[in-house]
Amino acid sequence: MGELVTLHTQELLGAQARGYLDRVHRALRAARLNNTFPDRRRLQCSLELLGHALDGGIYEELYLDSRTGLPNLATLTRVLTDQEVAQDSLTRMGERDELEARLEEAEVFGRLVDKHDYYQRFQGRELAPVDDQRVLLRRHDPSAGEAAFRIELTKLDGSGLYLRLTIELTQVAKLWRRRAIDLEDDGETAAASLAFRSTIYRCAHLDAETIFVRLHGIEGVAVERVQRGIIGPALYFLPGEDHGLPAFTAEPEGTLGDAWRRWLQQDPEPRAEVQAEPAELLMSFATDSAAIDVREERSNDPLSALLTDRLQTSERARYGALRERYPFRVFKDRKFVATRGLKPLARALCERANTRNLIYDLR
Amino acid sequence: MSGPKVDLEILNRHVAYTGEGISVQSLETDIQQERAVQDNKIGELKELRDRNVNVQKAMAEELKKLRRFSDYLNGTATRGGLMAGFKELLSYIPGLNGLVLSQRSIEELLKQQYHLSAKRVKEAAEYVDTLKKSEQDLYQEIDRINEKIVEMAKNEREALNYVLELKRLQQELADAEQAVEAGSVEARDIQAKRDKVYAKLAEHSTNVQLYGSAEERYALLKESTRKLGETIRNLGQDIQQYTTAASIKLDMAxxxxxxIGRAADSSVVMLEMKRSLDVMSESMNVTTQFVSDTQVFFRSNLDTLINDLNTFDESTSALLDENLKTSKEIEQRRIARAIEKATAEAAG
Structure with a gap:
């Protein structure tokens, strides 16, 4: 039933694992993600290869984060390391035809053929990274000593969510004492300093407005935009095979988790104990922007209010004073992809938070 | 001119050896071809040994880093003070010499270390199927060698039977020679026939020895091939056991x-960080211990195996050298031995 096997880790096997991968793959396509989010094609590519690994018996189980319902560090690392060893292994295995010709001889040849097919699929494929940080030069004005950069960090966060953090900022050279970003001699490429890079990495799980304030305080840096695109959480419900128990996201947190537990327990009898329910999936995709060109400060995210609204009265005044120093506004949004059985749950969340959100169908 | 009647048809009879005929040279060539398969597998094992050394070094390094992390967090590596401890700790992470901890994300470092460890275990695990394939190659080789052994045994029996028939003919001709006048035309004719019989006897008694020798050598080859197959099977099973154990631990960790990386980035939960690192250290420990054990295995088994094969080479070469000394005396002894053997088998 998607058993919890260790800290925040669920295990899916057989048809449930395959059903999960297929639905999440389709949900990623249905979500119409722009480049605020992690590259969905790369994530889909990782899911496809994990599916082939299950089909070929390379792996027997799929490990998911029980809080977010997404593949965890072990799972994404599996395909990444497989890609790294694939070429050497193919060379050692020899030709597929020769292996296939010996299928009757011993069981190992069947396994080698499966592995050969699996490793062949990695050629030329780009997989979802666990961590990937890039610094792109947007413009460079040597006369003014200014350079504008975009920093992109894709990260499987410690929270179990898969996110992309994009920061657009300008550095003023005359103010640099310790530069956050070094421009190479060619004036066309750049690299973040180690400390700056780590600061961004460590801050990735924070609200966009918190990151904005944190980075804007660095000497010589003017932040224009901080944008986060977050894939997840995903709530899945997968019927059991052969009268087995269903598998479902076990530990979702916050408002979504509460709604999920109610849905699992709803009449006529608790879904967690029912064997013949259809498979369901609800995936959410959040954006969180803090930028100088945002017109209206608002959260249209039913699962995440603005920071101001979450602070106590005493803290709110202090935060208000801090915000006056920085010229940005915040906009949060979230869209959903849902199967028919979970669409009401998504709608109820939006109604309760008084937000208007896109809910795409997953058929 | 008419002498005693002796049936000489036997001299013209075709002896039905199977295969392509045998000579010292062809036997040597065939054996070398069979040996090439073994040499190839030995080569694979040697490569594995070299790779094993590299994997062991890399794992030892990684384990050392994890232990340093763990020891530091346990308070045992901080004799030089807090910052000295941090700096020492970071000196074990590639590219981090001289940096202070605050400059790096512990979560990112641990994920990088996790990735490296997972890849290392996978590299070792990749050898399991390769070894199983090698094992199958050797079993196939044993089947082929067995066919050769049976073929050599049949040919030896053919040669022995023919030698016995020639011996009887030789005796009949000797008796016939006694019955005619010495130096007569009849006697000269019988002597000419006896020379022909002797030549045939020499030829086929050589075959008795060559086929007999080939049978023994193929049997020895089969034995060493079987040993090699068992060695490879045991090694494959051991690697499978330890890589499975190590990857389960890594998956769980x-x-x-x-x-813990995230928590450490928030400058908290040092104790829990240590616990987590202990789990990862344990995984690497399992792997390193095994790799270390296989070093001993390789030293004690592979080298012995290669030495045995060399000894086998020397003994067969010596036999071939002996065969090449085709003196009359040796030939006669060979004929005598072949007859003795054929007689014994016929009697048995």
Missing amino acids: SAQIQA
Whole structure:
């Protein structure tokens, strides 16, 4: 039933694992993600290869984060390391035809053929990274000593969510004492300093407005935009095979988790104990922007209010004073992809938070 | 001119050896071809040994880093003070010499370390199927060698039977020679026939020895091939056991590592960080211990195996050298031995 096997880790096997991968793959396509989010094609590519690994018996189980319902560090690392060893292994295995010709001889040849097919699929494929940080030069004005950069960090966060953090900022050279970003001699490429890079990495799980304030305080840096695109959480419900128990996201947190537990327990009898329910999936995709060109400060995210609204009265005044120093506004949004059985749950969340959100169908 | 009647048809009879005929040279060539398969597998094992050394070094390094992390967090590596401890700790992470901890994300470092460890275990695991394939190649080779052994045994029997028939003919001709006048035309004719019989006897008694020798050598080859197959099977099973254990531990540790990395980045939960690192250290420990054990295995088994094969080479070469000394005396002894053997088998 998607058993919890260790800290925040669920295990899916057989048809449930395959059903999960297929639905999440389709949900990623249905979500119409722009480049605020992690590259969905790369994530889909990782899911496809994990599916082939299950089909070929390379792996027997799929490990998911029980809080977010997404593949965890072990799972994404599996395909990444497989890609790294694939070429050497193919060379050692020899030709597929020769292996296939010996299928009757011993069981190992069947396994080698499966592995050969699996490793062949990695050629030329780009997989979802666990961590990937890039610094792109947007413009460079040597006369003014200014350079504008975009920093992109894709990260499987410690929270179990898969996110992309994009920061657009300008550095003023005359103010640099310790530069956050070094421009190479060619004036066309750049690299973040180690400390700056780590600061961004460590801050990735924070609200966009918190990151904005944190980075804007660095000497010589003017932040224009901080944008986060977050894939997840995903709530899945997968019927059991052969009268087995269903598998479902076990530990979702916050408002979504509460709604999920109610849905699992709803009449006529608790879904967690029912064997013949259809498979369901609800995936959410959040954006969180803090930028100088945002017109209206608002959260249209039913699962995440603005920071101001979450602070106590005493803290709110202090935060208000801090915000006056920085010229940005915040906009949060979230869209959903849902199967028919979970669409009401998504709608109820939006109604309760008084937000208007896109809910795409997953058929 | 008419002498005693002796049936000489036997001299013209075709002896039905199977295969392509045999000579010292052809036997040597065939054996060398069969040996090439073994040499190839030995080569694979040697490569594995070299790779094993590299994997062991890399794992030892990684384990050392993890232990340093763990020891530091346990308070045992901080004799030089807090910052000295941090700096020492970071000196074990590639590219981090001289940096202070605050400059790096512990979560990112741990994830990188996790990735490296997972890849290392996978590299070792990749050898399991390769070894199983090699094992199958050797079993196939044993089947081929068995066919050769049977073929050589049949040919030896053919040669022995023919030698016995020639011996009887030789005796009949000797008796016939006694019955005619010495130096007569009849006697000269019988002597000419006896020379022909002797030549045939020499030829086929050589075959008795060559086929007999080939049978023994193929049997020895089969034995060493079987040993090699068992060696490879045991090694494959051992690697499978340890890589499975290590990868399960790594899979289970991944969530803790990420959680603790994040917590450490927030400058908290040092004790839990140590616990998580202990889990990862344990995984690497299992692997390193095995790799270390296989070093001993390779030293004690592979080298012995290669030495045995060399000894086998020397003994067969010596036999071939002996065969090449085709003196009359040796030939006669060979004929005598072949007859003795054929007689014994016929009697048995």
